Amino acid sequence: MTGPGANAVQVADLPTDATLLDVRENDEWAAGHAPDAHHIPMSELTARIGELPDADPLYVICRSGGRSGRVVAFLGQQGHSVINVDGGMQSWEALGRPLVGEHDGVAPTVI
Known part of the structure; x- marks a missing residue:
């Protein structure tokens, strides 16, 4: 599901204590991400599933909401309590939410 629904929430409606799982690729993460997010790229998820944060629910975010929806x-099929962050990091940035990057001297941004 990529649109709003039972398993989706808009960035503006995220709880302040939400645990975020960012599933974007390494270059996207390095360019800019939410300060307290956990990072496991979608391409590595099955191999790293044991590293999932212990959160109920876990909010999953990507660039726009497509990958996180998948x-x-x-x-969800594995029994985890998860919610898609619809609009993803593009909405996060558009709303002026804080971003941190991994490149010294370069302002963080969403790519």
């Missing part, structure tokens, strides 16, 4: 469907 991850939410997969993890």
Whole structure:
């Protein structure tokens, strides 16, 4: 599911204590991510599933909501309590939420 629904939430409606799982690729993460997010790229998820944060629910985010929607469907089938962050990091940035990057001297951004 990529649109709003039972397993989706808009960035503006995220709880302040939400545990975020960012499933974007390494270059996207390095360019800019939410300060307290956990990072497991979608391409590595099955191999690293044991590293999932212990959160109920776990909010899954990507660039726009497509990849995170697929991850939410997969993890939901595995019995995890997960919610897709619709609009993803593009909405996060547009709303002026804080970003941190991994490149010294370069302002963080969403790519």
